Amino acid sequence: MNLTVKSALAGAFALSATTAMAQEDVIDVGMILPYVGVYASLGEEIDQGFVLALEEAGMTDRFNIIREDTEASPQVGVAATRKLVLQDEVDVLTGLVSSGVLAAIRDFVDQSQTPLIVSNAGNDEATGADCSPYITRVSFSNAQVNRPMGQWLYDQGVRTVYTLAPDYAAGRQHIGAFVTAFEAAGGEVLGQDYTPFGQTQDFGPYLTTAQAADPDAIFVFYAGGEAINFVKQYDSFGIKDETPLYGSGFLTSQLYLDAEGPAALGVITSLHYLPTLDTPENKAFVEAFQAKANRLPSEYAVQGYDAGRALVEAVKAGATDRESIKEALRDVQYTGPRGPLEIDPATNNIVQNVYIYDIVEGEDGKLTQELLDTVEAVRDEPNGCEL
Numbered sequence: 001m002n003l004t005v006k007s008a009l010a011g012a013f014a015l016s017a018t019t020a021m022a023q024e025d026v027i028d029v030g031m032i033l034p035y036v037g038v039y040a041s042l043g044e045e046i047d048q049g050f051v052l053a054l055e056e057a058g059m060t061d062r063f064n065i066i067r068e069d070t071e072a073s074p075q076v077g078v079a080a081t082r083k084l085v086l087q088d089e090v091d092v093l094t095g096l097v098s099s100g101v102l103a104a105i106r107d108f109v110d111q112s113q114t115p116l117i118v119s120n121a122g123n124d125e126a127t128g129a130d131c132s133p134y135i136t137r138v139s140f141s142n143a144q145v146n147r148p149m150g151q152w153l154y155d156q157g158v159r160t161v162y163t164l165a166p167d168y169a170a171g172r173q174h175i176g177a178f179v180t181a182f183e184a185a186g187g188e189v190l191g192q193d194y195t196p197f198g199q200t201q202d203f204g205p206y207l208t209t210a211q212a213a214d215p216d217a218i219f220v221f222y223a224g225g226e227a228i229n230f231v232k233q234y235d236s237f238g239i240k241d242e243t244p245l246y247g248s249g250f251l252t253s254q255l256y257l258d259a260e261g262p263a264a265l266g267v268i269t270s271l272h273y274l275p276t277l278d279t280p281e282n283k284a285f286v287e288a289f290q291a292k293a294n295r296l297p298s299e300y301a302v303q304g305y306d307a308g309r310a311l312v313e314a315v316k317a318g319a320t321d322r323e324s325i326k327e328a329l330r331d332v333q334y335t336g337p338r339g340p341l342e343i344d345p346a347t348n349n350i351v352q353n354v355y356i357y358d359i360v361e362g363e364d365g366k367l368t369q370e371l372l373d374t375v376e377a378v379r380d381e382p383n384g385c386e387l
Contacts, residue, residue, distance in 0.1 A: 028064045030084030032095040035069045039097045046119050046304030053308025077101035085112050094307045099123035115326040119307040124173050127349035129384035136329045136348045139303040143177035148354045148375040149270045150181020158217045160188045162210040165221040167194035174221035174248050190215045203233045223250040228259045235263035254298040257367045264359045273299040273338040274369040285337035351379040
């Protein structure tokens with residue numbers, strides 16, 4: 001073999017080894033989100049936020065994203081997750097809007113030992129009694145964003161409330177956390193209604209019953225199209241003038257403000273993010289997201305961003321496979337668009353600020369969020385979680 005051929009073969013082997021090494025370094029990410037249906041806009045926001053985090057880190061080449069649509073259906077979600085884990089052999093899963101899908105895939109994720117970064121689904125049990133060392137949540141728990149409002153509302157002089165929410169697990173968890181805290185502070189719940197989930201177009205009968213109870217305030221949880229309908233009907237019935245409306249921040253999400261219009265003015269809610277937070281980290285995020293999507297980011301965009309950021313931080317710390325990613329995620333902490341955050345080692349749930357804010361008219365005439373108060377570093381009790 002002459003020297004030229006030897007050199008050529010050596011170069012080929014070196015190139016092959018380099019290519020193999022580069023392929024090994026790529027982290028395969030299974031993205032499971034709803035891309036069609038009622039939650040499609042949420043999935044789009046989360047996806048865009050996730051990709052923005054990779055772009056910001058200059059690490060888009062380090063991750064190979066494989067997307068599967070859950071359609072917010074547990075059955076479809078299970079099939080998509082099994083395909084990503086068994087066929088695509090992804091290193092990590094992320095996504096999930098629906099708590100129902102999260103509950104459906106929980107055991108498979110745990111048994112297959114595949115790390116999952118939850119970027120929305122707030123089911124309390126996922127980081128409570130049904131927690132898993134392979135499930136890390138960077139979004140919120142249903143109780144986490146509502147519990148602070150119980151004491152806060154009582155401190156504002158509100159002594160009696162009436163509550164409303166859709167009749168499914170998330171609705172009952174959101175309201176349950178608020179009620180427990182409000183009653184512990186000394187408040188009284190005069191009545192509660194749970195409306196048929198996804199089927200209630202006319203809230204009139206429920207609003208009439210709530211008004212008749214004569215509470216100091218009404219507290220609700222609604223999201224998506226139901227949030228828009230509820231806020232507009234609450235205003236059209238003229239109840240807002242007599243009985244103020246409070247609720248979980250999903251009621252007046254940035255995603256819905258244009259559709260809700262002036263009906264949202266004066267509604268006070270609590271959530272873990274609002275785009276008007278006056279911090280350098282949030283201003284940079286808002287500017288980057290607007291440049292990418294031509295709109296203000298919502299809490300869903302931030303959740304997607306933090307799912308990507310958490311994965312980036314884990315990989316920067318040396319994580320390369322399922323086990324090392326799972327372990328590294330537990331140590332992630334930084335200050336991002338929503339403020340300081342860390343992962344609670346007792347539950348694998350995020351520890352974060354909860355913001356209480358009003359909807360007001362901005363200088364440009366558009367609706368915007370006015371920060372009223374901040375409850376810092378809110379964490380959940382383990383509630384049966386044993387990691």
